Amino acid sequence: AQKITQTQPGMFVQEKEAVTLDCTYDTSDPSYGLFWYKQPSSGEMIFLIYQGSYDQQNATEGRYSLNFQKARKSANLVISASQLGDSAMYFCAMREAQTGANNLFFGTGTRLTVIP
């Protein structure tokens, strides 16, 4: 079974609007971490935000926030006030404590296009 599922291959958003990128995950490990990365056309992977399975509050980093719904096993990324520079691929990833704290499992990604 896929550990990370991103069901949106592509998304469009108007500049200055908010957009939600979906991510669901599958794990039996009670201790895990969820990450979102941005990959612009240059190829580099840029870390955006982290959510731990035991964190009580949803993570926020500037215009990025994570809508963490533990019971539903979802960790959607919300980008507020979209900018043209937000156009990129976005990957959700998970790390499980029991498989070794260093391994990351990636989803298939969502390509976000911000429309002027």
Add this chain to the structure above:
Amino acid sequence: GAVVSQHPSRVICKSGTSVKIECRSLDFQATTMFWYRQFPKKSLMLMATSNEGSKATYEQGVEKDKFLINHASLTLSTLTVTSAHPEDSSFYICSATPGGGILRETQYFGPGTRLLVL
């Protein structure tokens, strides 16, 4: 944030030759480094995990004799694609982590290397 460099950023080689890609952590000691492969419009596929001073751990389906990994120091890991073929053409990305097993510790990614085998 932490910086990881990769060299070269692009390489074109002839079929049958070997190509070495370097991954360096510039401002921290990387206990563990990872090598990923990414096909166009696809996700990252973990190829192997390397720990300084020990043999790399390869993922299922990745030929260790084809993709040689050497983690010679706490700041340098190299991936050598031996006897490259056109199907090895891909985007190779390394990442590094200080280690320590901290769950929230992100992997710091290099900028990637685009390999084209003719």
